[in-house]
Amino acid sequence: MxxxxxxxxxxxxxxxxxxxxxxxxxxxxNHTVYIQxxxxxxxxxxxxxxxxxGATLIEKAAEVFAxxxxxxxxxEPIAEEYPYIRExxxxxxxxxxxxxxxxxxxxxxxxxxxxAYETVEDEDGTLPLLTPMSEVAGRMAIQQxxxxxxxxxxxxxILLGGVPGVPPGKVLILGAGVVGIQAAKMAAGLGAxxxxxxxxxxxxxxxxxxxxxxxxxxxxxxxxxxRHIKNHDLIVGGVLIPGAKAPKLITRDMLKDMHxxxxxxxxxxxxxxxxxxxxATTHEDPTYIIDDVxxxxxxxxxxxxxxxxxxxxxNVTLPYVLKIANLGxxxxxxxxxxxxxxxxxxxxxxxxxxxxx
Numbered sequence: 001m002x003x004x005x006x007x008x009x010x011x012x013x014x015x016x017x018x019x020x021x022x023x024x025x026x027x028x029x030n031h032t033v034y035i036q037x038x039x040x041x042x043x044x045x046x047x048x049x050x051x052x053x054g055a056t057l058i059e060k061a062a063e064v065f066a067x068x069x070x071x072x073x074x075x076e077p078i079a080e081e082y083p084y085i086r087e088x089x090x091x092x093x094x095x096x097x098x099x100x101x102x103x104x105x106x107x108x109x110x111x112x113x114x115x116a117y118e119t120v121e122d123e124d125g126t127l128p129l130l131t132p133m134s135e136v137a138g139r140m141a142i143q144q145x146x147x148x149x150x151x152x153x154x155x156x157x158i159l160l161g162g163v164p165g166v167p168p169g170k171v172l173i174l175g176a177g178v179v180g181i182q183a184a185k186m187a188a189g190l191g192a193x194x195x196x197x198x199x200x201x202x203x204x205x206x207x208x209x210x211x212x213x214x215x216x217x218x219x220x221x222x223x224x225x226x227r228h229i230k231n232h233d234l235i236v237g238g239v240l241i242p243g244a245k246a247p248k249l250i251t252r253d254m255l256k257d258m259h260x261x262x263x264x265x266x267x268x269x270x271x272x273x274x275x276x277x278x279x280a281t282t283h284e285d286p287t288y289i290i291d292d293v294x295x296x297x298x299x300x301x302x303x304x305x306x307x308x309x310x311x312x313x314x315n316v317t318l319p320y321v322l323k324i325a326n327l328g329x330x331x332x333x334x335x336x337x338x339x340x341x342x343x344x345x346x347x348x349x350x351x352x353x354x355x356x357x
Contacts, residue, residue, distance in 0.1 A: 001325040002032045004068030006061040007039040010075045012283035014042025014306035015313065017072040017093070020053040022318045027054035031325050034064045043310040065089075070329075072321055074313065075300055076103055087111040088347065090329050092321065094118055094133075096270040097344055097355040098245045099280075104345070104355060111348045113329055117317065118270075119242055119352060120342035127242060128338070129320070131178050132312035134267075136302040138182030138238060141265040142171070144301075145234040146190065148263045148287060148294050155294055156261030158233050161191035168192045172232035174220065174249050174274060176203040179238030179267045181210075187234075188215050195228055225249060230257050237266040237274040244354035245272040252276045252290075260292035269297045 003026055005017040016039050018026075023033045035055040037047055047057055058064045065071060065084035073093035077085060079102075085091060087110065095116040097104045107114050117129035127134075142160075149169065151157035162168035171187040173180045176198035187194045188211060197220035198204050204217040218224050229235060229250065235258075239246050246268040255277065268274040269281075277290050280299040287296050302309035320339055323332040333340040344352040 001328075002034065002067060002069045003321070003325060004034040004036075004058075004064040004071050005039055006036045006064050006071065006073065006081075008042075008074055008303075009061075009080070010078060010300060010303070013075055013300050013303040015074040015303055015310045016040040016043050016045065016306075017074055017314075018318075018321070019043075019310060019314045020045055020049040020055075022314050022321065023050055023053040023055045025318060025322060026325060029322060029326060032056065034058050034067050036061050036064050040310075043306040045310075070321075070324060072317070074310075075303075076100070077106070079106075082106040082110065085110040085112050088113065090115065090324060092117070092317075092324065094270070095344055097352075099270060099272045104350070107345045108348050108350070112345075113343070113347065114345040115324070115329065115339070115342040116344045116352070117342065119344060119354075120320065120338055121242065122338050128316050129313075129342075130240075132316055133302045133309065134178035134238075134240075135182050136305060136309050136312060137267045138179035138236075139186045140301050140304065141179070141183045141236045141238070141267050142186035142190065142192075142234075144286075144296055144298075145171070145236065145263050145265045148296055149233060149261070151261075153287070153294070154261060154289060155263055156233055156259060160187065160234070169234065170195070170232040171234045171236065172228050173197070173236045173238060174225070175238035175240065176200065176207050176217070177238060177240055179240070180236070181207060183236045183238060183267075184211055184215050188212055192234075195232065197224060197228075220249075226254060226257065229254055229262075231259075233259070233262060235262065235264045237264070237268050237278075239268055239274045240271065242354065246274040248274060248276045250275045250277075255291040255293045258291075258293050261294065262292075263294045263296065265296045267301065269299050273297060
């Protein structure tokens with residue numbers, strides 16, 4: 001199979017779809033790999049690394065798309081890439097269709113085969129291709145939230161860990177999944193007081209078992225959310241319904257109950273966000289303020305740490321890329337139920353129902 005990797009062109013997105021090591025494995029399996037020149041530089045991988053691994057370097061993205069049977073990306077295609085995608089071409093990437101009707105319609109019209117990283121699902125319900133980026137984003141949520149609590153950036157002026165004689169900051173985390181647990185781990189490590197809410201008692205019991213005593217677990221209800229937002233400094237939204245829009249757990253009217261300078265980080269922004277006031281931002285312009293509450297809603301948070309993120313992502317995507325390349329997408333999906341769940345749009349037809357929710 002002919003596999004293509006183009007340079008990501010979303011704002012400040014420096015990750016790349018394949019590492020040189022991934023290229024080497026594909027070449028070893030008798031496939032051809034086309035890499036757009038400089039595609040890996042943002043992640044610390046250079047053209048010479050790809051050439052050494054056996055890739056063919058191509059100048060323009062349009063040429064890579066034209067030559068390739070399968071495109072391996074990181075982020076969803078954006079408008080200028082839509083015309084390059086053709087009928088029957090496999091596009092393997094994060095899509096997050098539920099948050100973009102425009103993207104959904106464009107991929108339907110392209111009649112391509114869209115396999116979404118975020119809906120590939122193991123038998124136990126875990127999302128193996130989303131997990132590493134959720135780990136990165138969960139940890140970054142605290143890193144970024146701590147920064148934006150600083151007064152010069154309109155935050156409350158609070159040091160999350162506190163100092164002797166001064167109490168630590170308070171972090172409220174919505175969701176005890178991968179994002180929530182990683183965020184709790186980072187916040188607890190800084191010494192913050194952490195409250196984590198979830199509707200799944202099994203998850204809360206797990207968190208209670210593995211986290212230190214200053215991480216408190218509670219059932220997620222509207223009452224509890226409204227109670228806690230009044231005295232927490234940093235709020236992290238990490239809820240996920242695979243493939244579907246995230247529920248709006250914090251509504252516009254709740255902002256008035258927060259202290260001025262409270263920071264909200266919405267890690268669920270790719271799926272529409274779990275705050276009613278969420279709108280996607282970029283690393284170039286990451287925050288906005290509504291009712292004196294700082295919102296950080298960057299849609300590709302892991303793109304800020306591309307070396308770490310690219311390695312973490314390709315660790316889990318490469319085995320699936322090899323399956324598709326070796327068997328073709330239909331046979332690979334027939335043999336692997338987890339990969340089959342990644343099928344979102346196939347030749348003009350939506351095959352993943354939650355896209356429309």
